[in-house]
Amino acid sequence: MRMLMLALLWLLSSTGWAEQPAARVNGVEIGVMRLERYFSEYLDAQGRAVTSIRNPGLYKRLRDQALDELIDKELLWQEAQRRGIVISDEEVSAQVSQLEAAFGSPAVFERKLAEAGFDRANYADYVRHELAAQQVYAQLSVVDEPGKPEVEAFYRANRQRLQGTQNQSDNPSVIPEQGLELARAALIEQLQAQARQAVRQRLRDSATVEVAD
8 A cells, every 4th residue: 555655645736847867667758757756755764854863964965875776667567578577456446545545535536646647547557567566576486385394493593582482392403383473474475575685686787777977
């Protein structure tokens, strides 16, 4: 839901200006205005404000991270197109309705779209793109369920950390059921994070990405 809220903000902020590109992804431009708006939202999600960053080096690093996320989003959308992923009208309508509710009233939602020169149909297309990108990301980052030996090995390697959230066994050679459940969940989360990183890297390696100076 938050991703689509941000998507609307990106859309509203990147429309109506003739602007210099911050980057090009396989020839598709990511405009500076779009980046600046997303950067503000990116900082907000971390509990920061642009005006609170005094260190130029930190400012540049965080802004570059925000741009990296936008580049990844564009690559995922392009991959979804290549794979022919189709999002139904019902799915799009449900998401747009949720977004409209988040703005508090249909009138506010309509006004925000109109201010940027868009109507519901235009924005519905954009939401369709977002959902398609999310779907291909999920498909590409699926991981196999780890087997019991892998889970047990992970538990033993991370025993101290995992035991902080459960009752410790008096016998260190016995792995309690709760410990296995915690270890399985933590291992799957770790594998998924690694898979998502691998997906992003693979898409980057096969793309032409130009970042403006």
